[in-house]
Amino acid sequence: LYVVDDVTGDGGLINLGWSLTLTTVSPVNPTADLFITAASSTNQVFVGGYVTYTLLITNNGPTTATGVVVTNVLPAGAALGSVTLSQAGTYTTNANTIVASLNSLAAGSGAMVTIGVNLTGAGLALDGASVTAIETDLNPANNTASASITVLPVIQARLAGVIRKPNGQFQFTLTGQPDFNYIIQATTNLTSGAWKPVSTNMAVSGTFQFTDTNAPGLPQRFYRAVVAP
Secondary structure (H helix, E strand, O other), X not given: OOOEEOOOOOOEEOOOOOOOOOXXXXXXXXXXXXXXXXXXXXXXXXXXXXXXXXXXXXXEEEOOEEEEEEEEEOOOOEEEEEEEEOOOOEEEEEOOEEEEEEEEEOOOOEEEEEEEEEEOOOEEEEEEEEEEOOOEOOOHHHOEEEEEEEEEOOOOOEEEEEEEOOOOEEEEEEEOOOOOEEEEEEEOOOOOOOOEEEEEEEOHHHEEXXXXXXXXXXXXXXXXXXXXX
């Protein structure tokens, strides 16, 4: 396009003109509205507890979504246990980030990513996820989701005992986390002796008592309590 201003009183032109180049594509860039939700298996757990995050990805269409990628950032201090994909795909892990490739999702279909972790730090554990695809998504507001869990500190177990006379049996009381199962272990040598279980009990209301009838006659016997798996 060439322009010349020839009106009396002023003048000008666009040197060498200008042009506009149009590129056409066929078909027009397809669109796919991906939607992701995140949910946790519980809203409260004790430190060290195992929880599951479930990510549900849906393609609201109108076309098939290809190259679907889900990125999940685990809470700080989470120890990854497992990752399960509901359809053919792959995943990689880097520090506390999981990237899952789900390939394609037809319009109206969905897929699921399930992640199991142990939460090792007390406080609020926030898990965040997002989803992308090759196609244009005109509704990016529903491409992210999160789920939170309150992680409670565990009461440390304490053992206190007395020797019952005249039989010399050893009776002790455990105080710990309410409704936790504890294994009471014993050994006769702290340096090289093997710890052997002598009782497994639930700390109903946070405490229980146990009497070791095998203690009499032994020169010494040491005890400890561990949380049952």
